[in-house]
Structures are given as C-alpha cells and as structure tokens.
Amino acid sequence: INIFTRLNKDILLSLKISLMQSSIVSISDNLNENKDITIHFNHKCQKNEQENILTIREIKNIEEKTGVVERQYQAKEYVNKSNAIYFPVNIFSFESIYFLRNIRMANKEEKLVKYLQIFDENIKDVEEINGEILIKSLDFNQKVPLKIFGYGFIKFFNYICALVSNEANYILIDEIENGLHYKTTKKLIESLIELSRKNNIQMFISTHSLEFLSSVEKVANEKEFKDLGVFNIYRYKENVYCKHYQSEQLKDLLNNGIELRR
Known part of the structure; x- marks a missing residue:
C-alpha cells in the first residue's frame, strides 16, 4: 500500500492491512489532530470480491487518540501487466x-x-x-x-x-x-x-x-x-528485522548451518 499525504507535522503511522494486496491510496487532505483515518475498499480478485481495511493512526506518547474518519476508495484492477x-x-x-x-x-x-x-x-x-x-x-x-x-x-x-x-x-x-x-x-x-x-x-x-x-x-x-536474493525476516522482542543475503552467499550459509527460518 502506498500512502501519499500532506501533513503539517511528522507523525508515526501504524498501518493495519487485512489482506496483502497491491493498491495505491492517495490522501490529499490535511489530517486534523485527534483523528484516525480508516479506509474501506473493495478488492476484486477474479470472481471473488473482498473488502480490505486500512487504518492510519496517529500515536503520541503511546496513547491512542480518538476519532475516526471514514472514506470510500475504489481498488485498482487486479490483473494487469503492471501489477x-x-x-x-x-x-x-x-x-x-x-x-x-x-x-x-x-x-x-x-x-x-x-x-x-x-x-x-x-x-x-x-x-x-x-x-x-x-x-x-x-x-x-x-x-x-x-x-x-x-x-x-x-x-x-x-x-x-x-x-x-x-x-x-x-x-x-x-x-x-x-x-x-x-x-x-x-x-x-x-x-x-x-x-x-x-x-x-x-x-x-x-x-x-x-x-x-x-x-x-x-x-x-x-x-x-x-x-537471486534471500531475505531472512524475523522478530526480536518487539521489533521485526530483515537480513539480505546475495545469491553467492546462500551456499555458504546453508553449509555452515546458519538459521534462515527464524
């Protein structure tokens, strides 16, 4: 999901995506304080139509702010050579x-x-x-x-x-x-x-x-x-990390028993 928006200040955006699909959402409005944005959009995957929900939430001092603004967005076509x-x-x-x-x-x-x-x-x-x-x-x-x-x-x-x-x-x-x-x-x-x-x-x-x-x-x-690239994605404590290995490194990693499935 690519989010384009104009903000008056730097904030932390926490994205919750119900289905992993490729769509572009454009938000041109200025976000007011104390507002979350929830975007509902329908995603048509061949014969099946599903609803995806994207939440943009401002977090400050680890306290969630109240208020929800809802808008409707249309998803892009599913099968396309550019997708x-x-x-x-x-x-x-x-x-x-x-x-x-x-x-x-x-x-x-x-x-x-x-x-x-x-x-x-x-x-x-x-x-x-x-x-x-x-x-x-x-x-x-x-x-x-x-x-x-x-x-x-x-x-x-x-x-x-x-x-x-x-x-x-x-x-x-x-x-x-x-x-x-x-x-x-x-x-x-x-x-x-x-x-x-x-x-x-x-x-x-x-x-x-x-x-x-x-x-x-x-x-x-x-x-x-x-x-060829290998990405080892793993969670440590409260964070998620990613290590990238080149193709020529893969053989050595496997031969030396380096864990790639954490």
Missing part, C-alpha cells in the same frame, strides 16, 4: 482459468503443455469446457478435471499458467514448499527460473523449508542464475 499476482497458501482458492483462456487466445497451448510435461510426461493437452479445466493424460481414457490431480500438480499447474500467460510483472508465492514432493521441487524451481527470465517477471517466494532453499541454491548455481 502482481499473489498465490496464497491455500492454492485451491486461486482460479487459473483466466490465465488458461489467455494462453489459448495467444496460441501458447504447446508451450504450456511442454512445461507441464516436466512435472508429468503423460500430460498431452489442456482445455476448458463449461468453465472447468480438463486435462488430457495417458493415465486416463478420457479428459479429466484438474481437481482430481494431486495437490503438488495443481500448484505446479497454477504457477506455470500464470508465468506462461505473462500477465504481471511480479508474482508472489506464499509457502511454496507446502504439498510439494522433494522429487518435483527441482523441476518447479527450474521452470520458475526459466519462465521468469524469459518473461522478465520478478518473483517473491516465502518458505520455511531448508530443503527448498538448498534446491534453489543448487538450481541457481547450475543455471548460472545470479539475480
């Missing part, structure tokens, strides 16, 4: 059909299938019928719904759809290691690096897995991928 795509931990709440339609309109089906075959070589085709994604695979006698596949493949499918569709400059993935088998992790990382390079997409990935970080380091080294 970001966010993958939550619960991947089933993410609908990739929008990206599949764009892939088919751009005649990129073969490219999509090629990357899906990295995960499962029996995949032959993907299509949409009556709003449902169907997969053609040698493992079945007929096309079957995506939802009957394993959690790991569904995650892989959604990530690859978004990258091949090339609809955003930024992709954010929360706890990527959940549901992934260690044998498929390397294939996923290779695909993410290759597609993000080709489409000039910057990726932000959170993880608690040392195994995943180790796989990232090995693949990045094999692919000579230097555009």
